[in-house]
Amino acid sequence: MKARVHIMLKDGVLDPQGEAVRHALGSLGFEGVEGVRQGKVIELDLQATDKDTAEAEVARMCEALLANTVIERYEVEIE
Amino acid sequence: MRAAVLVFPGSNCDRDLAVAFRQAGFEVDMVWHKDTALPQGVDIVGVPGGFSFGDYLRCGAIAARSPIVGALKAHVENGGYALGICNGFQVLLETGLLPGALMRNAGLKFICKPVELEVGTSSSDFTSGYAVGQTVTFPVAHHDGNYVAKPDTVAALEAEGRIAFRYAEELNGSVGRIAGILSENRRVLGLMPHPERAADPALGGSDGKTVFAALAEARVSA
Numbered sequence A: 001m002k003a004r005v006h007i008m009l010k011d012g013v014l015d016p017q018g019e020a021v022r023h024a025l026g027s028l029g030f031e032g033v034e035g036v037r038q039g040k041v042i043e044l045d046l047q048a049t050d051k052d053t054a055e056a057e058v059a060r061m062c063e064a065l066l067a068n069t070v071i072e073r074y075e076v077e078i079e
Numbered sequence B: 001m002r003a004a005v006l007v008f009p010g011s012n013c014d015r016d017l018a019v020a021f022r023q024a025g026f027e028v029d030m031v032w033h034k035d036t037a038l039p040q041g042v043d044i045v046g047v048p049g050g051f052s053f054g055d056y057l058r059c060g061a062i063a064a065r066s067p068i069v070g071a072l073k074a075h076v077e078n079g080g081y082a083l084g085i086c087n088g089f090q091v092l093l094e095t096g097l098l099p100g101a102l103m104r105n106a107g108l109k110f111i112c113k114p115v116e117l118e119v120g121t122s123s124s125d126f127t128s129g130y131a132v133g134q135t136v137t138f139p140v141a142h143h144d145g146n147y148v149a150k151p152d153t154v155a156a157l158e159a160e161g162r163i164a165f166r167y168a169e170e171l172n173g174s175v176g177r178i179a180g181i182l183s184e185n186r187r188v189l190g191l192m193p194h195p196e197r198a199a200d201p202a203l204g205g206s207d208g209k210t211v212f213a214a215l216a217e218a219r220v221s222a
Helices: A016-027 A051-066 B014-023 B067-077 B087-095 B151-159 B209-218
Strands: A002-009 A040-045 A072-078 B002-007 B027-032 B044-047 B081-085 B101-103 B111-119 B135-142 B146-148 B163-167 B178-182 B188-191
Touching (some): A040 A051, A051 A072, B002 B067, B014 B027, B014 B044, B014 B209, B044 B067, B067 B081, B067 B087, B081 B087, B087 B101, B087 B188, B151 B178, B163 B188
Parallel strands (some): B044 B081, B081 B188
Antiparallel strands (some): A002 A040, B101 B146, B111 B135, B111 B163, B163 B178, B178 B188
């Protein structure tokens, strides 16, 4: 079973890297990009076979290590 | 007086920190990250600068979950002293021993130069050798020194006089130009600038020596 964790900065936390990407897009002539937020995706290969168990376990991993919940939020996707 | 300096794979200011402690009169033990206990009788734990675990995932995140950090947390919870510099500050924030987080510098550049700091408080055993408002020069060398915290956390830090150092001029986007903060009991200091790299005239400045001398003066004991 695969899990995919999406980690993004919380709303309201300024993302300097996203801002730099937005400026770069503007300078390449892409108009109308009002905002860019950059995050990360972490893929996990799990032994678990039960979706709910896997989801709960990955959420615990996010709280313990994968995300810094002071500034980041996360979403877990199980395949 | 005994100091322990933690060493992670990728630490690169550990020996500088040990020298600064020794010059102030501390006996120093270097403690590997896989150890689960601090040596007996440690008064203060130094968490050094560098690039622990290659800055993978987030700066300081993996170091903050290493075995020795369990012992560091217990030391601090028992009223022990700790000093986290640069990557060490990032580690202390990741452990939750200090509030807030450090993000990529607002200008996105790695900043490596001496900077002027304003001393925010002299009421701590780290800063008692300075006057409030005094300007000191410490080097900075970081990519992720942009301090962020919830507005009520920042307000509490301000109100309780826990902002130990501020950048004299805007540097990296930190809220309130915060360069270093104290814990509630004022026994844990985390800061991005490097006092240990300014602890001897041969290093180009000795403003940072005062931090270690003040700790020795206070004869910190756990």
